[in-house]
Amino acid sequence: MSADDRAARLALAHLVEPGSRELGLLTRRVGAPEALLMAVHGGVSESLAGAVRARLDAAGLGPHTGSADTWAERIATTLADAMTERAGELGARIVTAADDEWPLALDDLTRISQEGADVLRRDTDPPLCLWLRGPVRLEETMERSVSVVGARAVTSYGQFVASEFAFGLAERGWTVVSGGALGVDVTAHRGALAAGGVTCAVLACGIDQVYPVSNSAVFERIAEEGLLLTEWPPGTRPHKTRFLTRNRVIAAATRGTVMVEAGSRSGARNTLGYARRLQRSPMVVPGPVTSAMSVGCHVELRTPGTVLVTRVEEIVEEIGRVGELAEPIHGDARPEDALDATQSRVLDAVAPRAVRSAEEIAAIAGVAGRDARRSLPVLEQHGFVVRTTGGYRLASRSRP
Amino acid sequence: MSADDRAARLALAHLVEPGSRELGLLTRRVGAPEALLMAVHGGVSESLAGAVRARLDAAGLGPHTGSADTWAERIATTLADAMTERAGELGARIVTAADDEWPLALDDLTRISQEGADVLRRDTDPPLCLWLRGPVRLEETMERSVSVVGARAVTSYGQFVASEFAFGLAERGWTVVSGGALGVDVTAHRGALAAGGVTCAVLACGIDQVYPVSNSAVFERIAEEGLLLTEWPPGTRPHKTRFLTRNRVIAAATRGTVMVEAGSRSGARNTLGYARRLQRSPMVVPGPVTSAMSVGCHVELRTPGTVLVTRVEEIVEEIGRVGELAEPIHGDARPEDALDATQSRVLDAVAPRAVRSAEEIAAIAGVAGRDARRSLPVLEQHGFVVRTTGGYRLASRSRP
Structure with missing residues (x-):
């Protein structure tokens, strides 16, 4: 982009409120210098032309004399110089789409702007x-x-x-x-x-x-x-x-x-x-x-x-990048988590104090005697139950 | 369903923990009386047969003598009678899938039970x-x-x-x-x-x-x-x-x-x-x-x-039924909600105390002078702005 282009963009940014779909479309079609020329001299909607005129008047750049081209150039130079100078005073820099520092992601706004301003009831073109x-x-x-x-x-x-x-x-x-x-x-x-x-x-x-x-x-x-x-x-x-x-x-x-x-x-x-x-x-x-x-x-x-x-x-x-996965939330793991369905049912049927036989436990749990007799030693080994004369009871620490 | 069927269901509900997929499939295939016969006499898995045997033993209905049919009938009658009597004592009633009071929605459990117990690691058949x-x-x-x-x-x-x-x-x-x-x-x-x-x-x-x-x-x-x-x-x-x-x-x-x-x-x-x-x-x-x-x-x-x-x-x-829609949540409606985009921008550009001309307001808002001159009387009519010598200022109540 030429120096003219940058100056024209800065001038347009001064003259038109951000987001204007009309100005965005025009700038993409004919370039910023031509868009500025049209904005100050004709070929844009009455609303846009009027808005630009109001800002020009306020900036003391009122009705022009001389050729349209010269006039638009003078506007571009005057406003761009003023803005560049002001940026310097403020320790700021001005970045346009032509600069390396421009985030390309902003150009995605063009897409939703082209879908029409009506949807969001607001102009959504990218910044100038x-x-x-x-x-x-x-x-x-x-x-x-x-x-x-x-x-x-x-x-x-x-x-x-x-x-x-x-x-x-x-x-x-x-x-x-x-x-x-x-x-x-x-x-x-x-x-x-x-x-x-x-x-x-x-x-x-x-x-x-x-x-x-x-x-x-x-x-x-x-x-x-x-x-x-x-x-x-x-x-x-x-x-x-x-x-x-x-x-x-x-x-x-x-x-x-x-x-x-x-x-x-x-x-x-x-x-x-x-x-x-x-x-x-x-x-x-x-x-x-x-x-x-x-x-x-x-x-x-x-x-x-x-x-x-x-x-x-x-x-x-x-x-994030593919693979930046959140750790699933686990509650505190409990020793019971390792038990299978039958073992869990058998454990449920063991009483805290009363000693029950494997057969009683099977009947309460609703499992086969053989399944209870197989599960109970496993539960004992893991410290859930205690074997004692006549059967099993819960280990004191197994159910907090 | 026959009285036998009901008795068999009640007996099975006593003998088998709820949700058993094997028993559910069997009952749907051969009916409850036959399923009971098989559960006490053979033709079901060793786990299920063992679990039934453990509960029979605990209920004092231990090893049988006589024909299998008679034995299963005796089990059904004994357990069903006991349960019916106990329900009466408790002021309770027993409902099975054969009763009008059964909620058909429960039968949907059959579907997920048939998908296999493994998925939920638990038997999920409907209640008996x-x-x-x-x-x-x-x-x-x-x-x-x-x-x-x-x-x-x-x-x-x-x-x-x-x-x-x-x-x-x-x-x-x-x-x-x-x-x-x-x-x-x-x-x-x-x-x-x-x-x-x-x-x-x-x-x-x-x-x-x-x-x-x-x-x-x-x-x-x-x-x-x-x-x-x-x-x-x-x-x-x-x-x-x-x-x-x-x-x-x-x-x-x-x-x-x-x-x-x-x-x-x-x-x-x-x-x-x-x-x-x-x-x-x-x-x-x-x-x-x-x-x-x-x-x-x-x-x-x-x-x-x-x-x-x-x-x-x-x-x-x-x-709920079609049409039982929740009222959308609206914040308190504000008078500004009725304004169009241009009117909003013009209103934003009117100062609380300083009197601004329509042209100044247009330049600040970034709209055409004509659009400002059209919007300001509307804003005045709605009480947002006050017209005074030399232009407009905000009405005192318009911006809380």
């Missing part, structure tokens, strides 16, 4: 560019990444789970990705940081915005050890609709999404929905059915294809 | 007969029944859920079925009784046995208002292997099984496994991933085909 702050390379860190999302109004249960899971995932070399909100988001970031892992906060505002303010210290640590990431240019304020648009990036960039706690209307469900549509693993942590903060989790778990996870190992089994 | 105590008819009450099962070591969470679910199911006319254990079992029975509903305890011992003793008052209430039920003759003590054998009846007799709480080794998982194999609905209540008493629940929920349930309505939707 990303602002990044942090010492790690985006595409590398996203290779083995998982998003941990959930409600702002987290309970102590959700906090525990988000923290444990993020810590465990980071310990195992997984990048934890989340938003920048209070609740599950910030708890997950803290958990990953505590493990000395890489964590990535995907913001719904400019990289210069600190929202919420109470997370500012965590954001600084993330910028030092992980990645702050956004598709909005510096200066952009977070808005409700932007959080929802942002969620598609969290889902697309990662191998799977783990929803820890969510009320029935939680935005985390929107992220999980993207993960499902993108064929990333939609994973959900169950909770008490009495908790309002697990209602959204359980609704999702009742949707086929959702994976219930209770341990870090199960998350890794779901999204 | 059932002892009942209680005022309601078994087959009628099982028409609309659901089992509620779980751990003895129930937590307060499990107690709450078992009680609420059983109460709600009973209120809606569902029979609650469970075992007679402490924990989830007894809590479910109490919940159903509290709703004035029918509850059925399926025991793993004789109907004259009270186990555990602390549940005796509940058992009496169940016998007065619901049903006590067992396939073991009076005098039989509960054993560990009998609980597991009994579980198949709980699963088979009901339309579905709801597991409330279960540790990784809980016997309730065995009941759920039968429900799954019998194509009854296997339903499981999730819980905190931090609770050992939900570990078994979550392992089951990670098995495909298991239905996660959080409310009585969801249980009824799963096993």
Whole structure:
């Protein structure tokens, strides 16, 4: 891609809200410089043209004079230069699809965007560019990444789970990705940081915005050890609709999404929905059915294809390499487990104190006398029963 | 079926532990009287013949003299008469597959029994007969029944859920079925009784046995208002292997099984496994991933085909008539829900105090000026924004 192309992308990212399907289709068809030309000069929908005009006016790049080409070039140069300069001031870098650092997984958003915006009632095209702050390379860190999302109004249960899971995932070399909100988001970031892992906060505002303010210290640590990431240019304020648009990036960039706690209307469900549509693993942590903060989790778990996870190992089994299997959960093994069906029945028929003959035991157990006579010495050998004058009784330690 | 047939079944139920696949196959092939003859006189496996002989000896019906036919008849008459008399003393009745009261659903056990005992490592043939105590008819009450099962070591969470679910199911006319254990079992029975509903305890011992003793008052209430039920003759003590054998009846007799709480080794998982194999609905209540008493629940929920349930309505939707659908869970509807995507974006761009022009709002929202000018009066009409000199600001009540 040419310098023109990059400049045009940066300009378009400034002029059009992220996710625009119309702009995405156009850019893929004619390239970014031509798409910019059409956006400022004609050949796009009235809505898109009007939106671009409103932003141009606000940027002091009002009605143009001279040729359309020159005008579009001037817009590209002016906006791209301003953004590049601002990125430098902020210690940030700007990455586009032309850069090595671009995570190809984001391009999967093209697919669901092409299925039509109506389904999710929202534009879902891939970002045009990303602002990044942090010492790690985006595409590398996203290779083995998982998003941990959930409600702002987290309970102590959700906090525990988000923290444990993020810590465990980071310990195992997984990048934890989340938003920048209070609740599950910030708890997950803290958990990953505590493990000395890489964590990535995907913001719904400019990289210069600190929202919420109470997370500012965590954001600084993330910028030092992980990645702050956004598709909005510096200066952009977070808005409700932007959080929802942002969620598609969290889902697309990662191998799977783990929803820890969510009320029935939680935005985390929107992220999980993207993960499902993108064929990333939609994973959900169950909770008490009495908790309002697990209602959204359980609704999702009742949707086929959702994976219930209770341990870090199960998350890794779901999204890791072939063979990264979770150990099955075994209860404590008990000595009785080794007995066969007849031996178990015979053991059941031996009394704790009363001494019973093999024949009595057989009748109680409902087995043949011969089977009882065969089983009892085995049970004696394993310490379950004691042989005594006239028959058998339970060994004192055999039934706790 | 003849009187002989009934007597032979009762005798076989005394002589052979429930679930025997060999005896079941034989009885279905040659009828109960002939099966009894073969069991006492030859033509069955050595294990089965030996087991029958052990019980005959214990009953004082030792080595016979005279013809085989006469001998088998004497056994049938003696044991059947004794059992019928004992049932009368206990206020119980005995029901066999020949009686109207027999729930046909139990015969489905034949199918999984024929698949082989090895799969479940346990004999799973239908009961030969059932002892009942209680005022309601078994087959009628099982028409609309659901089992509620779980751990003895129930937590307060499990107690709450078992009680609420059983109460709600009973209120809606569902029979609650469970075992007679402490924990989830007894809590479910109490919940159903509290709703004035029918509850059925399926025991793993004789109907004259009270186990555990602390549940005796509940058992009496169940016998007065619901049903006590067992396939073991009076005098039989509960054993560990009998609980597991009994579980198949709980699963088979009901339309579905709801597991409330279960540790990784809980016997309730065995009941759920039968429900799954019998194509009854296997339903499981999730819980905190931090609770050992939900570990078994979550392992089951990670098995495909298991239905996660959080409310009585969801249980009824799963096993009720077509159209008994659970109301979807809606969060509180919010006025913003009615807005379209553009209106939402425009609303996001209106400031709480600062007055912004339609053009400024359009530039912030990333929409065309025309779209902002169209949306703002709609937002004003719905009370979201206030029009004032120079533009718009948020109405004070619109963002709580």
